[in-house]
Amino acid sequence: MALVGSYVGLSKLLVAVFPVFLLAWLRFGIAALAMAHWVRRTPAEAPLSRHDRWLLFWESFLGNFLFSVCMLYGVKLSSAVAAGVAMAGIPAAVALLSWLVMREHIAPRVWLAIACAASGIALLALAGHDGAAPLSALGFALLMGAVFCEACYVVIGKRLTGNVAPRRISALINLWGLALVTPFGLWQALAFDFSGVPAPTWGLLVFYALAASMVTVWLWMKGLQHVPAARAGVFSVMLPVSAALIGVVVLGEPFTGLHALAFAMALAGLLLATWPARESTASC
Numbered sequence: 001m002a003l004v005g006s007y008v009g010l011s012k013l014l015v016a017v018f019p020v021f022l023l024a025w026l027r028f029g030i031a032a033l034a035m036a037h038w039v040r041r042t043p044a045e046a047p048l049s050r051h052d053r054w055l056l057f058w059e060s061f062l063g064n065f066l067f068s069v070c071m072l073y074g075v076k077l078s079s080a081v082a083a084g085v086a087m088a089g090i091p092a093a094v095a096l097l098s099w100l101v102m103r104e105h106i107a108p109r110v111w112l113a114i115a116c117a118a119s120g121i122a123l124l125a126l127a128g129h130d131g132a133a134p135l136s137a138l139g140f141a142l143l144m145g146a147v148f149c150e151a152c153y154v155v156i157g158k159r160l161t162g163n164v165a166p167r168r169i170s171a172l173i174n175l176w177g178l179a180l181v182t183p184f185g186l187w188q189a190l191a192f193d194f195s196g197v198p199a200p201t202w203g204l205l206v207f208y209a210l211a212a213s214m215v216t217v218w219l220w221m222k223g224l225q226h227v228p229a230a231r232a233g234v235f236s237v238m239l240p241v242s243a244a245l246i247g248v249v250v251l252g253e254p255f256t257g258l259h260a261l262a263f264a265m266a267l268a269g270l271l272l273a274t275w276p277a278r279e280s281t282a283s284c
Contacts, residue, residue: 001216001220001235001238001239001242002238002239002241002242003211003215003216003219003242004211004212004216004239004242005084005087005238005239005240005241005242005243005244005245005246006211006242006243006246007207007208007211007212008071008075008080008083008084008087008239008242008243008246009080009083009084009242009243009244009245009246009247009250009251010204010207010208010246010250011023011071011072011075011208012075012076012079012080012247012251013201013204013251014201014204014205014208015072015073015075015076016076017197017201018192018197018205019188019192020069020072020073020076021069021181021184021185021187021188022185022188022189022192023072023205024065024068024069024072024177024181024184024185025178025181025182025184025185025186025188025189026185026205026209027068027205027208027209027212027213028064028174028175028177028178028181028209028213029178029209030205030206030209030210030213031174031209031210031212031213031214032171032174032175032178032213034209034210034214035167035170035171035174035213035214036171038167038168038170038171039168039171039172039175040168041168042165042168045164045165045168046163048163048164049163052160052163052164055156055159055160056160056164056169056172056173056176057176058152058156059153059156059157059160059169059173059176060172060173060174060175060176060177060180061176061180062149062152062153062156063149063150063152063153063156063157063173064153064173064174064176064177064180064213065176065177065180065181066145066146066149067146067149067150067153068177068181068212070142070143070145070146070149071083071142071143071146073139073142074086074139074140074142074143074145074146075139075143076139077136077138077139077142078136078139078140078143079247079251079253080243080244080246080247080251080253081243081244081247081248081253081254081255081259082139082140082143083143083240083243083247084239084240084241084242084243084244084247084263085123085240085244085259085262085263086140086143086144086146086147086240087143087146087147087150087239087240087243088117088118088240088262088263088265088266089117089118089144089147090117090147090150090151090154090239091113091114091117091118091269092114092115092117092118093147093148093150093151094150094151094154094155095110095111095114096151097151097152097154097155098154098155098158098228101155102155102158102159104228109272110272112269112272113268113269113271113272114269115269116265116266116268116269116272117265117266117269119262119265123258123261123262123265154220154224157169157220157221157224158224158228160221161221161224161225166217166218166221166222166225167218169217169221170213170214170217170218170221173217174213174214174217177213223235240263240266241263241266241267244259244263
């Protein structure tokens with residue numbers, strides 16, 4: 001999640017150079033080449049069922065395609081810091097979906113942690129600004145759409161990890177993302193001047209593609225094999241913290257007392273949800 005936050009923040013630099021659909025198309029294409037050897041089924045893995053195939057499609061459509069579009073346009077219309085605060089709402093959305101769809105039990109302490117994390121986005125929405133300029137309503141709505149897409153990604157991913165290897169999930173949903181965005185990417189590529197892109201931007205694009213489609217997906221799916229979806233969702237508060245740090249340290253965006261309070265709440269939620277429970281001393 002910290003790595004996801006870093007490329008969410010750095011994507012502000014990429015959307016200043018590439019059109020959004022072209023950027024998404026290049027990302028999925030680069031990752032598809034890097035993960036080609038992950039697509040094949042291992043001998044120990046069962047063939048994909050029809051149910052798993054549908055889950056893979058929805059995992060990619062919501063968690064790859066729509067998340068990328070909403071996040072990239074949302075960051076373009078706001079800021080990396082605002083995106084970070086908005087995405088602090090992911091744990092609340094994950095917990096709600098895991099409760100509704102997977103019937104997972106949510107402990108009172110986790111609900112309190114979710115409330116802390118969600119308070120950050122409420123502060124930003126009530127304040128109506130990102131520290132310097134008015135916050136675009138469309139940009140805010142798109143960031144909230146990205147929050148919902150990421151929550152679906154977590155819950156669907158939990159279902160998939162029971163039947164499909166994490167590396168194969170990463171490769172297959174990336175291929176679906178490439179197929180979905182290709183018509184839009186080609187359309188924008190026809191009018192784009194690739195010769196004007198500086199070398200460092202190409203390097204940042206490669207990092208974004210590999211981090212977004214390959215490394216983080218594998219790490220996340222591997223983790224979901226051992227952690228309940230609701231608890232995993234709370235770890236996503238590391239996404240807004242990392243995104244905000246990139247915005248402030250790398251991009252020079254303003255960081256106000258409102259942002260500090262919002263991120264303090266998000267970190268408090270992380271500690272509440274992950275601090276080891278006190279073991280009972282009573283004898284059996």
